[in-house]
Amino acid sequence: MAQTVTEKILSRAMGRPVRTGEIIYPEPDLVTVHDWYVVNFDKALQELGVTRLYAPDKLLISTDHEPVAVSVLAAERQRQVRQIAAKYGLKHFYDTGRGGHGHVFPMELGYIKPGMFVLAYDVHANNYGALGCLAIPLVVEITDVLACGSVWLKVPETVRINLQGALRPGLTLRDVADRMIADVGADVADYTVMEFGGPALASVGIDGRVTLCNRPIEIGVKSTVFETDAVTLAYLEAHARPPFEVLRSDSGATFKATFDYDLGILEPQVAAPPTPDNVVPVSSVAGKKVDHAFIGSCANCSITDLRDAARILKGRKVSAGVRFVVTPGTQQIQARAAAEGLLAIFTDAGAMLTAPGCGPCAGGRTFPLAKGEVSINTGTRNDYGRLGTREAEIYLASPFTVAASAVAGRIVDPRELL
Amino acid sequence: MNFTYRGRCWKFGNDIGVDGDLMPLEFAMQRETRLEVLAPHTMKGVDPAFAARAQPGDIMVAGRRFAQGNPHIQGLLGIAALKLGLVVESIPRGSLRNAVNAGVPLLPSCPGVTAQVETGEELEVDFATGRLRNLTRGTQLSFAPLDKELRDIIAIGGWRPALERRIAAMGRRT
Numbered sequence: 211m212a213q214t215v216t217e218k219i220l221s222r223a224m225g226r227p228v229r230t231g232e233i234i235y236p237e238p239d240l241v242t243v244h245d246w247y248v249v250n251f252d253k254a255l256q257e258l259g260v261t262r263l264y265a266p267d268k269l270l271i272s273t274d275h276e277p278v279a280v281s282v283l284a285a286e287r288q289r290q291v292r293q294i295a296a297k298y299g300l301k302h303f304y305d306t307g308r309g310g311h312g313h314v315f316p317m318e319l320g321y322i323k324p325g326m327f328v329l330a331y332d333v334h335a336n337n338y339g340a341l342g343c344l345a346i347p348l349v350v351e352i353t354d355v356l357a358c359g360s361v362w363l364k365v366p367e368t369v370r371i372n373l374q375g376a377l378r379p380g381l382t383l384r385d386v387a388d389r390m391i392a393d394v395g396a397d398v399a400d401y402t403v404m405e406f407g408g409p410a411l412a413s414v415g416i417d418g419r420v421t422l423c424n425r426p427i428e429i430g431v432k433s434t435v436f437e438t439d440a441v442t443l444a445y446l447e448a449h450a451r452p453p454f455e456v457l458r459s460d461s462g463a464t465f466k467a468t469f470d471y472d473l474g475i476l477e478p479q480v481a482a483p484p485t486p487d488n489v490v491p492v493s494s495v496a497g498k499k500v501d502h503a504f505i506g507s508c509a510n511c512s513i514t515d516l517r518d519a520a521r522i523l524k525g526r527k528v529s530a531g532v533r534f535v536v537t538p539g540t541q542q543i544q545a546r547a548a549a550e551g552l553l554a555i556f557t558d559a560g561a562m563l564t565a566p567g568c569g570p571c572a573g574g575r576t577f578p579l580a581k582g583e584v585s586i587n588t589g590t591r592n593d594y595g596r597l598g599t600r601e602a603e604i605y606l607a608s609p610f611t612v613a614a615s616a617v618a619g620r621i622v623d624p625r626e627l628l
Numbered sequence: 629m630n631f632t633y634r635g636r637c638w639k640f641g642n643d644i645g646v647d648g649d650l651m652p653l654e655f656a657m658q659r660e661t662r663l664e665v666l667a668p669h670t671m672k673g674v675d676p677a678f679a680a681r682a683q684p685g686d687i688m689v690a691g692r693r694f695a696q697g698n699p700h701i702q703g704l705l706g707i708a709a710l711k712l713g714l715v716v717e718s719i720p721r722g723s724l725r726n727a728v729n730a731g732v733p734l735l736p737s738c739p740g741v742t743a744q745v746e747t748g749e750e751l752e753v754d755f756a757t758g759r760l761r762n763l764t765r766g767t768q769l770s771f772a773p774l775d776k777e778l779r780d781i782i783a784i785g786g787w788r789p790a791l792e793r794r795i796a797a798m799g800r801r802t
Binding site: 233258259260261262264349350351353354357358362364396397400401430432593 | 693696718722725729781787795798800
């Protein structure tokens with residue numbers, strides 16, 4: 211029977227063909243948890259009387275939400291996380307200064323391959339879909355997986371996106387991803403996996419695929435996944451150990467909906483408060499004064515994103531009164547940005563660099579907003595209160611638009627500076 | 629567990645939000661999970677008198693995207709605490725999981741149901757079969773029930789007791 215990529219992955223995990231809508235308990239190939247939940251799951255397991263993990267060798271811990279402890283409380287939590295990692299005998303514990311963003315570095319380090327099934331604590335783990343891996347986010351139920359090896363899932367329907375056309379100058383896949391989630395909408399997307407393929411696939415690199423995988427979670431998808439192609443295989447050759455499976459949906463597979471989506475959108479896009487799918491053309495919010503700008507987060511923390519920002523910032527200064535923060539996603543990305551001279555460009559422009567990881571996007575624990583301030587950034591969410599006070603506004607946009615707005619001191623169309 | 633609820637209908641519209649409508653956000657921020665604390669605040673943002681007037685066995689009927697927004701469990705725990713049944717036209721993925729984990733009997737996909745009932749009418753809902761009887765009107769509707777596996781989680785009381793049972797069955801307590 212013809213299957214989607216998701217049905218293939220879940221069928222392999224179950225060892226039998228699965229059907230859409232069925233409740234299954236598939237065991238994941240990898241489980242990821244970040245630094246802000248390790249103490250919590252350990253406490254839950256203690257209360258439940260579970261002293262050994264079901265599969266400790268499958269658990270990867272990242273330190274990305276608060277890699278730099280800025281309080282004694284945070285330092286204490288880091289100490290406890292190290293103890294917990296030792297207690298359970300974890301082989302894949304990435305402490306502060308190691309790895310970086312947990313939704314990114316496992317791809318660099320070869321953990322993620324097409325056809326894998328991952329369960330994750332934290333909503334944006336579906337980034338791994340960029341490499342053809344099905345990663346499904348959980349919250350409290352990650353405890354079930356750690357104790358018993360699995361948790362119930364309903365086999366989801368798939369919404370198929372056929373990418374077509376080509377990006378226009380000054381636009382990025384962030385603009386496309388934001389426009390797309392607004393166009394597709396929550397009613398269609400809810401409880402589905404969004405699968406990407408189509409004739410323009412070859413023009414979309416892995417960094418851009420990460421951004422495209424990252425954004426649809428905001429409209430309620432269960433996950434996102436790309437078909438495997440030559441771009442995937444080239445990345446895997448450089449980062450992972452073979453063999454590599456090539457996974458595509460069968461012709462005749464059943465999709466809930468299919469969209470032909472053109473990359474050639476005309477104007478940079480901005481997600482205005484209060485939700486990430488409240489997406490408007492940049493011209494409709496241009497001129498808005500900004501106080502705070504940030505490049506980073508699991509949506510846009512790649513070397514491609516840093517190059518885009520640097521292209522705008524080279525030889526320019528961040529506007530007086532604007533604080534501008536750059537958070538490379540991983541240790542490797544930071545090293546590469548240094549080697550390419552990008553970090554020097556940021557420094558000369560008056561930007562600040564933070565440790566690899568989530569950066570301010572993790573709830574504004576670092577670089578929060580004050581009352582009445584406006585931020586433009588490449589983060590994941592723009593709810594009121596996401597970056598500190600509720601009495602502040604957050605606009606989400608591409609690295610081009612964020613960097614250009616930081617230079618101008620107001621929201622601008624970046625094509626004016628390219 | 630008795631999966632047939634008989635009680636008054638409380639009807640709500642589309643897009644009832646998790647935070648603000650269903651439960652004040654502050655309880656989610658505090659990670660509050662005590663049922664007795666949450667119960668009196670259930671649906672406060674839509675009808676402040678609701679929690680005091682709803683009786684165990686009553687049935688909430690809501691439109692599309694019930695409990696939309698950041699999937700905090702506190703509002704669903706409030707519904708569980710009041711011992712209400714839930715019938716919705718649709719519910720986003722995160723809130724469906726939370727409803728099951730909170731132990732709320734529900735029919736998750738009942739397109740058009742809000743046109744067939746009104747607040748105050750007497751309803752009888754069998755959550756195991758998906759049969760909804762409007763006793764006031766003498767009409768009967770049929771919807772897909774929740775999967776048996778998920779009804780079993782609800783029947784034992786939600787996430788924590790279901791996980792405890794599974795851990796015991798697998799011999800994972802050491």
